[in-house]
Amino acid sequence: MTPTTPPDVAPPDVAPPGGTLFTDLYQLTMMQGYFVSGLHTQDATFDLSFRRAPYRGGYAVWAGLEPALEYLSGLQFRETDLAYLGGLGVFRPDFLAALRDWRFTARVTAFPEGRAVFPHEPLLTVSGPLWEAQLVETALLNILNFQTLIATKAARCLRAAQAGAPGSEIVEFGARRAQGPDGALGAARAAVIGGATGTSNVEAAARYGLRVTGTHAHAWVESFPDELSAFRAYAALYPDATTLLLDTFDTLRSGLPNALTVARELRSAGHELRGVRLDSGDLAYLSARVRETLDGAGFPDVRIVASNDLSEDVIESVIRGGGRVDVYGIGTQLVTGGGDGGGALGGVYKLVALGGQDRMKLTGDPAKTSVPGRKRVWRARDGTGRYALDVVTGDDEAAPRSGERVSDPGNPLRSRRVPDGLTWEDPRVVVMDAGRRTRPPEPLPDLQARTQAELRRLPDGTRRLLNPHAYHVSLSAALQGRRDALIAALRDRHGL
Numbered sequence: 001m002t003p004t005t006p007p008d009v010a011p012p013d014v015a016p017p018g019g020t021l022f023t024d025l026y027q028l029t030m031m032q033g034y035f036v037s038g039l040h041t042q043d044a045t046f047d048l049s050f051r052r053a054p055y056r057g058g059y060a061v062w063a064g065l066e067p068a069l070e071y072l073s074g075l076q077f078r079e080t081d082l083a084y085l086g087g088l089g090v091f092r093p094d095f096l097a098a099l100r101d102w103r104f105t106a107r108v109t110a111f112p113e114g115r116a117v118f119p120h121e122p123l124l125t126v127s128g129p130l131w132e133a134q135l136v137e138t139a140l141l142n143i144l145n146f147q148t149l150i151a152t153k154a155a156r157c158l159r160a161a162q163a164g165a166p167g168s169e170i171v172e173f174g175a176r177r178a179q180g181p182d183g184a185l186g187a188a189r190a191a192v193i194g195g196a197t198g199t200s201n202v203e204a205a206a207r208y209g210l211r212v213t214g215t216h217a218h219a220w221v222e223s224f225p226d227e228l229s230a231f232r233a234y235a236a237l238y239p240d241a242t243t244l245l246l247d248t249f250d251t252l253r254s255g256l257p258n259a260l261t262v263a264r265e266l267r268s269a270g271h272e273l274r275g276v277r278l279d280s281g282d283l284a285y286l287s288a289r290v291r292e293t294l295d296g297a298g299f300p301d302v303r304i305v306a307s308n309d310l311s312e313d314v315i316e317s318v319i320r321g322g323g324r325v326d327v328y329g330i331g332t333q334l335v336t337g338g339g340d341g342g343g344a345l346g347g348v349y350k351l352v353a354l355g356g357q358d359r360m361k362l363t364g365d366p367a368k369t370s371v372p373g374r375k376r377v378w379r380a381r382d383g384t385g386r387y388a389l390d391v392v393t394g395d396d397e398a399a400p401r402s403g404e405r406v407s408d409p410g411n412p413l414r415s416r417r418v419p420d421g422l423t424w425e426d427p428r429v430v431v432m433d434a435g436r437r438t439r440p441p442e443p444l445p446d447l448q449a450r451t452q453a454e455l456r457r458l459p460d461g462t463r464r465l466l467n468p469h470a471y472h473v474s475l476s477a478a479l480q481g482r483r484d485a486l487i488a489a490l491r492d493r494h495g496l
Contacts, residue, residue: 019074019075019076019078019081020075020076020077020078020081020135021081021084021085022071022138022139022142023135023136023137023138023139024137024138027134027135027137027138028085028091028135029090030131030134031095031131031134031135032090032091032092032095034130034131034134035095035098035131036092036095039130040129040130040131041129041130041131042129042130042354042355043127043128043129043130043353043354043355043356044127044128044129044130044133044134044351044353044354044355045125045126045127045133045351045352045353045354045374046125046126046127046133046134046137046349046350046351046352047122047123047124047125047349047350047352047370047371047375048122048123048124048125048126048140048141048144048347048348048349049119049120049121049122049123049347049348049350050119050123050145050345050346050347050348051119051120051346051348051368051410052119052341052346053118053119053152054148054149054152054153054337054341054342054345055152055153055156055312055339055340055341055342055465056340056341056468057152057156057341057465057468058458058461058462058463058464058468058469058470058471059116059117059118059152059455059458059462059463059468059471060116060117060118060148060149060151060152060345061114061115061116061117061148061151061152061154061155061193061194061451061454061455062111062112062113062114062115062116062117062123062144062148062151063113063114063144063147063148063150063151063189063190063193063194063447064113064143064144064145064146064147064148064186064190065110065111065112065113065124065144065431066113066441066442067143067147067186067189068124068139068140068143068144069108069431069432069437071136071139071140071143072104072108072136072432072435073104073432073435073436073437075102075103075104075135075136076102076103077099077100077102082096082099082100085099102132103435104128104132104136104435105128105129105132105434105435106126106127106128106129106132106133106432106435107126107127107128107430107432107433107434108124108125108126108127108430108431108432108433109124109125109127109428109429109430109431110123110124110125110428110429110431111123111124111377111427111428112427112429112431112442112450113193113442113447113450114151114193114446114447114448114449114450114451114454115427115450115451115454116387116451116454116455116457116458117148118390118471118473119409119473120371120392120409120410120473121377121390121392121473122352122375122377122392122428123144123347124140124144125374125375125428126140127353127374128435130354137349140349141347141348141349143186144347145344145345145346145347146183146186146187146190146337146345147186147187147189147190147193148190148345148347149190149337149342149344149345150186150187150190150191150194150334150335150337151190151191151193151194151451152194152345153191153194153312153333153334153337153339153342154170154172154190154191154192154193154194154195154196154330154334155194155195155451155455156312156465157170157194157195157310157311157312157315157328157330157334158170158194158195158196159312159455159463159465160312160313160315160316160319160465161315161319161325161328163316163319164315164318164319164323165319165324165325165326167326168325168326168327168328169196169197169326169327169328170191170195170196170197170327170328170329170330171196171197171198171199171200171213171327171328171329171330172187172188172191172192172196172198172199172200172201172204172330172331172334172335173199173200173307173329173330173331173334174187174330174331174332174334174335174336175188175199175200175201175204175335176331177331177332177335177336178335178336179335179336181203183335184201184204184335185201185203185204185207187334187335188201188204188205188208188210188335189204189208189444191330191334191335192208192210192444192447192448193444193447193448193451194448194451195448195451195452196330196334197211198210198211198212198213199211199212199213200212200213200214200329208444209443209444210444215243215244215245215275215277215305216234216244216245217245218245218247218248218279220234220245221245221248221249222248227248227249227254227255227258228258228261228262231244231258231259231261231262232262232265235262235265235266235271235273239266239269239271240271240272240274241274242262242266242271242273242274242275243273243274243275243276243277243303243305244258244259244262244273244275244276244277245276245277245279246259246276246277246278246290247278247279247280247281251278251280251281251286251290252286252289252290255276256276256289256290256293259273259276260293260294260297260299263297263299263302272301272302273299273302274302274303275302275303275304275305275326275327276290276294276302276303276304276305277304277305277306277307277329278290278304278305278306278307278308278325279306279307279308280308282321283306283308283314283318283323283325284317284318284319284320284321284322284323285321285322285323287304287306287318287323287324287325288321288322288323288324290304290324291304291324303326303327304324304325304326304327305325305326305327305328305329306318306323306325306327306328306329307328307329307330307331309331309332309333310328310329310330310331310333311330311333311334311338311339312339312465313339313465315328316465348370350370352370352371352372352373352374352375353372353373353374358372358373358482358486359372360372360483360486360487360490362487362490362491362496369483369487371392371409371475371479371483372482372483372486373394373395373479373482374394374395375392375393375394375395375479376392376393376394376395376397376426376428377390377391377392377393377426377427377428378390378391378392378393378399378400378424378425378426379424379425379426379427380400380418380422380423380424381422381423381425381457382419382421382422383421385457386457386458386459387457387458387459387471388419388422388459388472389406389418389422389471389472389473389474390471390472390473390474391406391418391473391474391475391476392409392473392474392475392476392479393475393476393478393479394476394478394479394482397476397478397479399424399426400418400424400476401418402418402419402420402421402422403417403418403420404417404418404476404477405417405418405477406418406474406475406476406477406480407474407475407477407480408474408475409473409474409475412475412480412483412484415474416472416474458471459471
């Protein structure tokens, strides 16, 4: 690869595409309904959560908060927006006039980016006037669902890679397969939070201050009379940053011998070949043979890069097969969030309080029944510093006590007692108050470091890629009691 150190750049532009109209129509029609009914200024609280961890895994890596806050900070209906809405024939003039001075003034509480998060807990809470909190649902889910999915995928791929060799790296190679330019940029950012050390996407590198990296394509080799000429030309251009693609014709009988010739020529001129890349074939077998040959020829520091539709499962198979890969360039499966149990994070955004009263969704599917009320999350560490369980409580409750019984959010009949010897923290913070941010953006390297520290604190079984242990997220007895009481009241009210 040809990595570069990011230059000093202006603060990254992390705002999502579009603007205040980046929403579903029904958010706006509900806003108008609240306005006409006089409900729009009621104090409302919405929670964002998900019900299942992606990839059938045991955790998710929370990502996307920074672009979400930038989106909220910039919300404003422009005259062109109002003209468009007026032309739809749906919205009343008095409602459109009220939107002219509309601004986001709510409070937002959330986990910091890079924290490990789990199903059934409020990851982000919006508290403020009902019509404000309603409007932002679509964009928040779009931003946070996607970037959390990709950050989690990157963390899983890095774990698979480093299980075989602790110094292995992953880089993001997926711009050509991402869902449009916006998806490619967001995926590159989230991949770095999850553990990627760089990206091939130049715009993403420039925008977010990332390390940009890349090799050359097969077309480069095919554009010269022969492979050796192509390798020599590339090395002449980039003598201190040359990584050669070996598989245009034959990896072991052509690409590798020619790369060794160029490596010796570079060394005689005072330079060193940086790496070789494998992009097809049996990556386990080929990388082992290439490593053996490079080492035997006196080039143990030449790094082996692998690409070609990689995922955590493929990486694990390469390692099990004796592969010797130093850097995994992950494209399609990373930027699309593909894989078993992937594709999308099923985040939801639910009204939990209105006008000081608890609210909840009551449905025929118990797993989809929401948890009412304003809440806080308590996270416990055991004596080794590992995370032991999370307990969701009412916002006025203290940390759980040893021996207290807590219940499963998805099945209240399953309960457990809080173990002894735990240390508790409230991991969520107020990130926006009265519509204004409470802290500056965090650098991406800090978010990546936080992710790695978080994953080290998870129980080993929870980090496992296949059939992981479920991390315990529970409801306090008081919160479960409020939920049960509201369920009973709703059933009585609706004759259920």
